[in-house]
Amino acid sequence: MSGFLRYKKILDLFSEERSSWTVLEISKSLKTPSSTIYRIVREMVTAEFLESASGSYFRLGPAFIKFNRIINFSDPLVRAGQPFLKKLANENPITSVNVLARLYGNNVMCVADYKSPSFKKNTSYQRGKLMPLMNGATSRAIIMQITGKRLENLIKLENFKSDEDKNIFLKDLKSDKKKGYCFTEGQVDKGLIGFAVSISNKKLGIEASLSSIFNLDDFLLEHEPIIYANLTTYGLLVEKYINEIFDDIQKYHHETNSIR
Amino acid sequence: MSGFLRYKKILDLFSEERSSWTVLEISKSLKTPSSTIYRIVREMVTAEFLESASGSYFRLGPAFIKFNRIINFSDPLVRAGQPFLKKLANENPITSVNVLARLYGNNVMCVADYKSPSFKKNTSYQRGKLMPLMNGATSRAIIMQITGKRLENLIKLENFKSDEDKNIFLKDLKSDKKKGYCFTEGQVDKGLIGFAVSISNKKLGIEASLSSIFNLDDFLLEHEPIIYANLTTYGLLVEKYINEIFDDIQKYHHETNSIR
DNA sequence: CTAAATTTCTCATAAATTGAGAATTTTGAA
DNA sequence: TTCAAAATTCTCAATTTATGAGAAATTTAG
Numbered sequence: 001m002s003g004f005l006r007y008k009k010i011l012d013l014f015s016e017e018r019s020s021w022t023v024l025e026i027s028k029s030l031k032t033p034s035s036t037i038y039r040i041v042r043e044m045v046t047a048e049f050l051e052s053a054s055g056s057y058f059r060l061g062p063a064f065i066k067f068n069r070i071i072n073f074s075d076p077l078v079r080a081g082q083p084f085l086k087k088l089a090n091e092n093p094i095t096s097v098n099v100l101a102r103l104y105g106n107n108v109m110c111v112a113d114y115k116s117p118s119f120k121k122n123t124s125y126q127r128g129k130l131m132p133l134m135n136g137a138t139s140r141a142i143i144m145q146i147t148g149k150r151l152e153n154l155i156k157l158e159n160f161k162s163d164e165d166k167n168i169f170l171k172d173l174k175s176d177k178k179k180g181y182c183f184t185e186g187q188v189d190k191g192l193i194g195f196a197v198s199i200s201n202k203k204l205g206i207e208a209s210l211s212s213i214f215n216l217d218d219f220l221l222e223h224e225p226i227i228y229a230n231l232t233t234y235g236l237l238v239e240k241y242i243n244e245i246f247d248d249i250q251k252y253h254h255e256t257n258s259i260r
Numbered sequence: 261m262s263g264f265l266r267y268k269k270i271l272d273l274f275s276e277e278r279s280s281w282t283v284l285e286i287s288k289s290l291k292t293p294s295s296t297i298y299r300i301v302r303e304m305v306t307a308e309f310l311e312s313a314s315g316s317y318f319r320l321g322p323a324f325i326k327f328n329r330i331i332n333f334s335d336p337l338v339r340a341g342q343p344f345l346k347k348l349a350n351e352n353p354i355t356s357v358n359v360l361a362r363l364y365g366n367n368v369m370c371v372a373d374y375k376s377p378s379f380k381k382n383t384s385y386q387r388g389k390l391m392p393l394m395n396g397a398t399s400r401a402i403i404m405q406i407t408g409k410r411l412e413n414l415i416k417l418e419n420f421k422s423d424e425d426k427n428i429f430l431k432d433l434k435s436d437k438k439k440g441y442c443f444t445e446g447q448v449d450k451g452l453i454g455f456a457v458s459i460s461n462k463k464l465g466i467e468a469s470l471s472s473i474f475n476l477d478d479f480l481l482e483h484e485p486i487i488y489a490n491l492t493t494y495g496l497l498v499e500k501y502i503n504e505i506f507d508d509i510q511k512y513h514h515e516t517n518s519i520r
Numbered sequence: 521c522t523a524a525a526t527t528t529c530t531c532a533t534a535a536a537t538t539g540a541g542a543a544t545t546t547t548g549a550a
Numbered sequence: 551t552t553c554a555a556a557a558t559t560c561t562c563a564a565t566t567t568a569t570g571a572g573a574a575a576t577t578t579a580g
Contacts, residue, residue, distance in 0.1 A: 128329025
């Protein structure tokens with residue numbers, strides 16, 4: 001184990017389910033002597049990526065909160081999309097959860113969310129949450145932008161039960177792509193339905209989606225055209241804002257480079 | 261430069277003001293050859309701590325969003341305090357920003373915030389934001405828990421203009437400590453006033469504060485007792501919940517250790 | 521298509537990490 | 551407070567890894 005991986009392996013132990021670890025537990029888990037782990041953990045505590053908690057336990061440190069904030073204020077997708085989620089929620093005909101998500105390695109991650117105050121159910125769609133790659137409209141509207149070798153690789157990871165399943169998925173994806181939006185029912189949370197459109201910006205390397213999730217019970221067929229209209233309108237708006245942010249960044253870098 | 265510092269120095273370049281860097285810029289800034297930086301950046305991109313943006317620029321990666329989420333769902337202070345911020349806002353007699361903050365190295369960091377919907381001004385109190393160490397009620401309610409050598413060290417860092425300034429500060433701190441709460445006016449943002457109480461849990465290593473920030477213009481003397489009553493009540497409630505969370509964690513670790 | 525910019529690769533040298541075990545410090549129960 | 555157990559730091563020779571100059575390859579943009 002070397003380089004950054006040495007540190008990442010430790011961080012990756014920390015999860016929602018298990019958020020504090022002792023050095024000895026880490027040492028056991030990574031099959032690495034405790035004197036080594038003590039040294040590494042100390043380094044990470046100094047850097048505030050870990051912090052000591054009660055007893056001999058350590059937990060994730062405040063550095064993550066700090067950097068998360070910087071992303072929140074600077075990530076083009078979050079900056080461009082975040083302000084529209086509430087508006088989208090207010091214009092939807094029924095209560096909804098509205099989500100901006102993006103590709104994160106081999107998963108889809110929610111990067112911003114807004115839930116109507118009256119939305120009752122707890123959903124899987126929360127900022128920072130990893131979502132399944134191929135299930136749910138949110139994810140599909142992202143996957144449908146991916147082509148060629150990258151799509152193949154992602155599909156390999158998914159391990160479809162049969163070739164038939166895989167072909168159905170690909171066919172659905174193709175038809176969604178043609179329509180320009182995705183719809184799924186209960187693929188992520190039972191009793192919920194999702195609608196999504198793609199968000200992309202090649203120059204900024206953004207492959208994302210904007211989606212609205214509803215309670216199946218609330219949904220009537222007559223809502224559908226309004227939902228699509230909203231998503232499409234706001235999707236385009238978000239893309240427009242991303243472009244403007246891109247231009248700002250360009251201008252900024254141009255200025256700072258001239259000063260050099 | 262060695263160990264984790266090598267990576268941290270690169271991450272620390274990224275800020276709200278300057279959120280994307282090229283390898284060559286990093287290389288110049290850290291006075292390190294570009295072939296070395298290319299290698300390190302590549303490692304960090306693999307780990308999703310950085311990601312490539314437009315052109316040859318890199319930005320902070322989604323790993324921070326992921327770990328931030330884990331903290332949000334597991335940090336005892338955030339878990340215990342977050343749910344009360346809205347309630348506190350609703351019970352305050354005038355619109356307010358309500359903040360949970362904690363010591364972060366040599367700064368105070370806001371870890372959760374809730375602003376009344378009708379609060380107009382933009383404030384410096386937002387999750388992840390670093391606050392001045394000695395200014396503002398939010399920070400003072402934290403500092404007033406610190407004693408001995410640690411307090412001395414923090415004071416040294418603050419570089420008071422004169423011994424007189426320092427003594428006034430210490431005297432104020434002492435009297436706040438006696439009263440059990442802090443009040444400051446315009447120390448962080450002009451036109452705003454802040455009230456704060458301490459939150460602490462020795463076993464969990466928590467040195468924090470709960471505070472309410474108001475517009476000076478809205479404030480009447482008759483509000484004061486209500487504000488203090490609210491802060492004190494909720495402060496104790498948060499501490500009680502932190503204790504319960506501590507017990508849960510203990511129980512959990514006990515269980516997982518028995519299984520071993 | 522082409523030149524410039526970006527990124528990766530190579531490899532000898534220099535530097536940092538490793539880990540067993542000893543030494544020290546901290547913790548918590550009596 | 552006292553004391554043993556637990557947690558943490560320290561030491562240092564052996565081993566592994568990082569470094570960086572420059573060459574080579576790849577990508578980008580006009």
